[in-house]
Amino acid sequence: MPDGGRADLYEQLARIGKVVVHPKRIDLLDLLCQAERSVEALAAATGLKFSTASAHLQVMRQARLVETRREGTRVYYRAAGEEVCRFVTALGDLGRARLAEVDQILRAIGAGSESAEWVTRAELLERARSGEVVVLDVRPVEEYAAGHIPGALSLPLEHLEARLGELDPGLEVVAYCRGPLCLLAPEAVATLRARGLRARCLEDGLPEWRQAGLPVTTGAERPAASSSPPSAAGRSGRDAPATAPVDGSEARLGRPR
Amino acid sequence: MPDGGRADLYEQLARIGKVVVHPKRIDLLDLLCQAERSVEALAAATGLKFSTASAHLQVMRQARLVETRREGTRVYYRAAGEEVCRFVTALGDLGRARLAEVDQILRAIGAGSESAEWVTRAELLERARSGEVVVLDVRPVEEYAAGHIPGALSLPLEHLEARLGELDPGLEVVAYCRGPLCLLAPEAVATLRARGLRARCLEDGLPEWRQAGLPVTTGAERPAASSSPPSAAGRSGRDAPATAPVDGSEARLGRPR
DNA sequence: CTTATATTCCACAGATCTATGACATTGCCC
DNA sequence: GGGCAATGTCATAGATCTGTGGAATATAAG
Numbered sequence: 216m217p218d219g220g221r222a223d224l225y226e227q228l229a230r231i232g233k234v235v236v237h238p239k240r241i242d243l244l245d246l247l248c249q250a251e252r253s254v255e256a257l258a259a260a261t262g263l264k265f266s267t268a269s270a271h272l273q274v275m276r277q278a279r280l281v282e283t284r285r286e287g288t289r290v291y292y293r294a295a296g297e298e299v300c301r302f303v304t305a306l307g308d309l310g311r312a313r314l315a316e317v318d319q320i321l322r323a324i325g326a327g328s329e330s331a332e333w334v335t336r337a338e339l340l341e342r343a344r345s346g347e348v349v350v351l352d353v354r355p356v357e358e359y360a361a362g363h364i365p366g367a368l369s370l371p372l373e374h375l376e377a378r379l380g381e382l383d384p385g386l387e388v389v390a391y392c393r394g395p396l397c398l399l400a401p402e403a404v405a406t407l408r409a410r411g412l413r414a415r416c417l418e419d420g421l422p423e424w425r426q427a428g429l430p431v432t433t434g435a436e437r438p439a440a441s442s443s444p445p446s447a448a449g450r451s452g453r454d455a456p457a458t459a460p461v462d463g464s465e466a467r468l469g470r471p472r
Numbered sequence: 473m474p475d476g477g478r479a480d481l482y483e484q485l486a487r488i489g490k491v492v493v494h495p496k497r498i499d500l501l502d503l504l505c506q507a508e509r510s511v512e513a514l515a516a517a518t519g520l521k522f523s524t525a526s527a528h529l530q531v532m533r534q535a536r537l538v539e540t541r542r543e544g545t546r547v548y549y550r551a552a553g554e555e556v557c558r559f560v561t562a563l564g565d566l567g568r569a570r571l572a573e574v575d576q577i578l579r580a581i582g583a584g585s586e587s588a589e590w591v592t593r594a595e596l597l598e599r600a601r602s603g604e605v606v607v608l609d610v611r612p613v614e615e616y617a618a619g620h621i622p623g624a625l626s627l628p629l630e631h632l633e634a635r636l637g638e639l640d641p642g643l644e645v646v647a648y649c650r651g652p653l654c655l656l657a658p659e660a661v662a663t664l665r666a667r668g669l670r671a672r673c674l675e676d677g678l679p680e681w682r683q684a685g686l687p688v689t690t691g692a693e694r695p696a697a698s699s700s701p702p703s704a705a706g707r708s709g710r711d712a713p714a715t716a717p718v719d720g721s722e723a724r725l726g727r728p729r
Numbered sequence: 730c731t732t733a734t735a736t737t738c739c740a741c742a743g744a745t746c747t748a749t750g751a752c753a754t755t756g757c758c759c
Numbered sequence: 760g761g762g763c764a765a766t767g768t769c770a771t772a773g774a775t776c777t778g779t780g781g782a783a784t785a786t787a788a789g
Contacts, residue, residue, distance in 0.1 A: 223573075223577055224567075224577055225498045225499045225502075226495045227567055227571050227577070228492070228495070228498050228563055228571075228574070229492065229493055229498060231563060231566055231567060231570075231571070232491075232493040232494070232498065235488070235489030235492070235493075236490050237486060238479065238482035238486045241482045241486060242478075242479075242482045278570075279570040280566075280570065295570060296569060298562075298565055298566045299566065299570070301562055301565070302565075302566045304562075305558055305561075305563075306485055306489070308555055309488055309537075310484055310485045312555040313535075313536040313552055313553065313555060313556070314484050314485075314488070314535075316480075317481060320484070321481075396481055398478070
C-alpha cells in the first residue's frame with residue numbers, strides 16, 4: 216500500500232531488483248534483449264524446467280520487464296522496451312567494471328579485454344563504408360532475424376566451421392554477438408584465425424549498437440555470400456526507430472555514445 | 473566455485489542484483505551516489521538502526537559497489553565509481569519508464585512528468601551563459617560540497633523559506649536536486665512560486681549532469697548572494713574529471729547525451 | 730591502560746524465495 | 760465436444776535473507 220512517500224519509491228524499484236537477483240533471470244532477460252522467444256525455447260536455452268522457467272518469467276512480468284504475445288498455444292516473451300535492454304547493459308557494464316571475477320571469466324575464455332582484437336563501432340562504420348570488411352552475425356538465426364546490423368551476414372557459430380567456404384578469404388571479418396558478456400564472437404574469431412583468416416570482434420553487441428542509435432535491420436536470414444558486399448534487403452521492424460535499412464556503405468553514426 | 477562457464481557470469485552479476493533487491497539498499501546507494509557519508513549518517517538518513525545499516529552496507533561492499541575510507545573512529549562509505557551511479561540511474565529510468573506506480577508516486581507529490589516546468593541541461597547552459605538565471609542546489613550542504621554545478625548556489629530546501637530574501641526576485645530560478653526521483657527541487661520550486669518568484673526544475677539531477685560529461689565543482693558552500701552571478705571558487709575534486717571550475721558563462725556541453 | 734565512540738560481527742527467530750511435480754487452463758485440430 | 764500441447768498455478772520442503780540486540784574491534788583521547 217504505497218502512501219506516496221520516498222520509501223515507496225524504492226520499494227517499487229526493488230521490484231525491478233528482484234528480477235536481477237537470480238542468475239537465471241538475468242540469463243533470461245539477456246536472451247530476451249536479443250529476441251523474443253517462447254517459454255519452451257527459453258527453458259531450453261537456460262537449462263530450466265518448464266515450470267521453473269515459467270515461474271521466473273512470472274516474476275519478470277510482475278516487474279513489467281517483459282511482455283507476452285500469444286500465438287496459438289504458445290506464448291512469446293519479449294523485453295518490455297528499450298529501457299530494459301539499457302538496464303541489462305548497465306548491469307553488465309557495472310559487472311565488468313567492478314567485479315574482477317567477471318573479467319576473469321571472460322579472459323579465461325579468451326574474451327578478455329586484451330588487445331587490438333576489438334573493433335569500435337566507429338571503426339566498423341568507417342571500414343564497412345569502403346567495403347574492406349565482412350560483418351558477421353554469429354548469433355542464432357532467430358536473433359539475427361529479430362534485428363541485426365544492416366548488411367551483416369548471418370552465420371551462427373555452430374555452423375561456422377561447416378560454412379567457412381562461404382567467406383571471402385581476402386576480406387577481413389568483423390564478428391559480433393550479443394554483447395560484451397557473450398562468447399560467441401570471440402570464439403568465432405578464434406576459429407577463423409585458426410583457419411588463417413583475418414578476423415576481429417566488434418566491441419559490444421547488437422543491443423549496444425541499437426542503443427547507440429545506429430540503424431538495425433530486421434528480417435529473414437540471407438545466406439552468406441562469398442565476395443561482394445551484399446545489399447541490405449531487410450525491413451525496418453518494430454524496434455528499429457524509423458531508419459531505412461542501409462548497408463555498410465550508407466551507415467552513419469547516429470548519436471555518438 | 474566458478475568454473476568459467478556462462479552460468480558463472482550471471483551468478484556474478486546476481487551479486488549486484490542482490491544489492492538492489494532491498495529498498496533500503498537502493499536508498500543507501502542513491503544517497504552514496506550524491507556524496508560519501510558515515511554509517512551513522514546513512515542510518516539516520518534511511519531510518520535504519522546502526523547494525524541493520526551496517527549489515528546492508530556489508531552486502532553492498534561484498535558486491536563491490538561501495539568502498540570505504542576510515543577517518544578516526546568513523547567509516548565513510550562512497551559509491552565505488554561512476555559505473556555504480558550510472559547503474560542506479562538506469563534503474564531509476566527503468567522504473568519511471570515501466571512502473572506506472574513510480575510515476576504515480578512522483579505525480580502525487582507534484583514531481584510528475586507534467587509540463588513546461590522542466591529545464592533541459594542544454595537550455596540551462598544556454599540561459600546561464602547569458603546570466604538570466606540563478607542555479608540553485610537545494611540538496612543538503614554535504615552533497616553540494618561533494619559536487620555541484622559550477623556557479624550554483626547552495627540553498628538546502630530546509631533553509632529555503634528562511635533564506636528567501638537572499639534571492640534576486642528579478643531572476644528566474646532553476647533548482648536541481650538528486651535526480652528524477654528526488655523531490656527536493658520540485659518542492660523548492662513550488663515554494664518559490666508560491667512566493668511569486670519565477671522558478672523551474674532542472675531535468676534530472678547532479679549525477680545525470682556528471683554522467684553527461686558536464687563539469688562539476690567540488691568544495692565548500694558559499695552563501696547565496698543576492699544579485700550578481702557569483703564567480704565559481706571550488707576545487708576540482710576526486711570525482712571531477714579534470715575539468716577546471718567554470719561558472720555558467722563558461723560551461724559547455726561535453727559529450728551530449 | 731582505561732574510557733568512550735563508531736562500526737562490525739554473531740546468533741537466532743521469523744519471513745521470503747526456489748525448485749519441482751501434480752494439476753488446472755487455454756487454444757488448436759479433428 | 761474430446762484430445763493434445765504449451766503454459767500457468769499451487770503446495771511444499773529446503774535454502775536464504777532480514778532485523779535486532781548484544782558482544783567484539785578499532786581508534787582517539789585521557
